[in-house]
Amino acid sequence: MRIDLAAVPLWAAILASAFILLGAGLSLLGAIGLIRLKSFYERLHAPTLATSWGAGGMLLGSVILFTAASARPVLHEILIGVFVTVTTPVTLMMLGRATLYRDRSEGNIKMPPDYHGPERAHAVPPDASATDKGNS
Amino acid sequence: MSATILLASLWIAQGALVLAMCLATLRMMRGPRAQDRILALDFLYVLAMLQLLAFGMRSGNTLYFEVALIIGMLGFVSTVSLAKFLMRGEVIE
Numbered sequence: 001m002r003i004d005l006a007a008v009p010l011w012a013a014i015l016a017s018a019f020i021l022l023g024a025g026l027s028l029l030g031a032i033g034l035i036r037l038k039s040f041y042e043r044l045h046a047p048t049l050a051t052s053w054g055a056g057g058m059l060l061g062s063v064i065l066f067t068a069a070s071a072r073p074v075l076h077e078i079l080i081g082v083f084v085t086v087t088t089p090v091t092l093m094m095l096g097r098a099t100l101y102r103d104r105s106e107g108n109i110k111m112p113p114d115y116h117g118p119e120r121a122h123a124v125p126p127d128a129s130a131t132d133k134g135n136s
Numbered sequence: 137m138s139a140t141i142l143l144a145s146l147w148i149a150q151g152a153l154v155l156a157m158c159l160a161t162l163r164m165m166r167g168p169r170a171q172d173r174i175l176a177l178d179f180l181y182v183l184a185m186l187q188l189l190a191f192g193m194r195s196g197n198t199l200y201f202e203v204a205l206i207i208g209m210l211g212f213v214s215t216v217s218l219a220k221f222l223m224r225g226e227v228i229e
Contacts, residue, residue, distance in 0.1 A: 001197075001198045002196050002197050002198075003196040004196060005138070005139040005142050005143065005194075005196055006138065006139040008138045008139070008142065009138065010137060010138050010141075012138070013137075013138035013139075013141045013142050014141060016142065016145075016193075017141050017142060017144075017145035020145050020146060020149045020190070020193070021145050021148060021149055023149070023186065024148070024149035024150075024152040024153055024186070024190070025152060027152065027153060027156050027182075027183060027186055028152040028153070028155055028156045030156070030179070031155070031156035031157075031159035031160050031179070031183075032159060034159065034160060034163050034175070034176065034179060035159050035162060035163055040169070040171055040172055040175075043163075043172065043175060044175065046179075047175065047178065047179040047182065050156070050179065050182050050183065050186070051182055054182075054186060055182065055185070055186060058149075058186050058189045058190065059189065061193070062189055062192070062193055062201075065142070065193055066198065069196075074198070076198070076201060077189075077201060079205065080185070080189075080201065080204060080205050080208060083205065083208055083209070083212075084182070084185075084208055087208070087212040090212075090216070091178060091212060091215040091216055091219065092178075094215075094216055094219040094220065094223070095171060095174060095175060095178075095215065095219040095222075097219075097223065098171065098219045098220070098222040098223040099171045099222070101222075101223055102169075102171070102222060
């Protein structure tokens with residue numbers, strides 16, 4: 001199915017452009033966060049900007065554009081949105097657990113403190129006085 | 137008029153996505169450990185998918201959405217297998 005961009009109504013073009021720019025700008029913000037944040041556990045959160053509203057903005061812009069141009073609802077972009085929403089937490093959680101496993105097995109002190117349950121949460125304080133050796 | 141608005145905003149959006157891909161590549165080359173590189177690779181997959189969506193809107197063709205869906209699936213599978221490799225040392229047990 002092909003559409004002509006000049007046949008899109010003006011309101012749909014402006015709305016779709018706003019959503020497209022929102023999505024691309026949020027993806028760029030996620031990339032800047034991926035560069036600038038200090039530790040891996042902080043960096044793990046940055047790409048979710050691109051996978052939540054970055055992809056959502058682009059997909060909404062695409063839905064508006066193709067629906068307005070072809071005068072019938074075009075909804076197959078929702079498939080990509082559902083897929084990205086379902087798979088991103090799975091991948092990032094597996095990556096975070098693998099990193100936690102590696103850091104614990106190497107005794108790396110840059111990892112978050114252990115959680116021992118509510119009754120022992122204060123018995124094992126995180127070692128805040130240890131210096132950062134940059135074990136990377 | 138509407139084509140001008142759409143093409144201009146798509147141009148800006150693709151420029152922003154290219155800049156984001158450059159930053160992710162920088163993190164992938166610099167990233168101190170293996171997990172940083174895998175995270176940057178996963179982000180590159182997402183950005184390539186968004187880039188293809190923008191290209192599909194620019195060309196007015198819905199064929200590119202299937203390509204974007206396949207890229208998203210490949211990114212999911214590759215990141216999961218690489219994370220499993222970091223965890224266990226092998227992918228298939």
